[in-house]
Amino acid sequence: MDAHFKPEHYHRPVDMKTASALLAQRGARVIAGGTDLLVNGPASTESLVDINGLGLSYIREDDGLRIGSTTSFSYLLRSPLLERYPYRVIADAAGELGHHNLRHVATVGGNICNAVPSADAPVALIALDAAVIIHGPSGERTVPLDGFFKFVRETILGEGEFLKEIAVPVQPESGACFQKLGRTKVDIALVNAACRLSIIDGLISDSRIVLGAVYPTPLRVRAAEDMLNGKEFTVELVAKTAIIASDATKPISDHRASAEYRREISSVLVKRAIIKAYGRAEGSP
Known part of the structure; x- marks a missing residue:
């Protein structure tokens, strides 16, 4: 401080x-x-x-999910609405946030609005095409979460505005997975990643690949998504997609890890996330 x-x-x-x-x-x-x-x-x-x-601590069903900005991470972990896939990926990310005492206090809105590259919740939520509802002096506006971040600790929030709610759309025929690597279980991410896949008639009909801690903002890798979409799942396809995702990163070197290490781990985590998301889309736990 x-x-x-x-x-x-x-x-x-x-x-x-x-x-x-x-x-x-x-x-x-x-x-x-x-x-x-x-x-x-x-x-x-x-x-x-x-x-x-303001009464913004809640999670409820409403054409998908609605999550109030002051909802704590421990509240998310207890919600039965997050027990099924693909929404389970939100709880997976919430469970990776530090010590359990911290999860009782930290809020999903704060994790988003702090706009730090290593935050876990934004990566998982962007993979689910989440949007944020912003309240301000002129009323409310809805913005895709992917467009909420400008730079490290910078968002699009204007004067008098605050994050009211996160909206997560319905995700049919989908599976999702969140992956994280930190130096310890309670440490912030060296790299984190999330993947969502929709499977129709044996083909990947839609996908999201998102990385954190390797770019100034959460990084949605559209080139990697394009590699997956419309194709049948194969190990070779996953490997190619992971390389594309890794190549899109611009990590830094610091006392916690080198840029080269973060880039290498990005590929590993994306590969794991895709494989797990595919299994969940096909009905695996």
């Missing part, structure tokens, strides 16, 4: 209009779980707007 992170005001609105008005003020920042903000909060923060009073 910045040594000068000392907000002077704390607000807990009970309606969204008030929340937007407060967030439109200079130096205002959203707080929900606070697991990132209280560690990395910038000195420019003058007030905290707590959105936990």
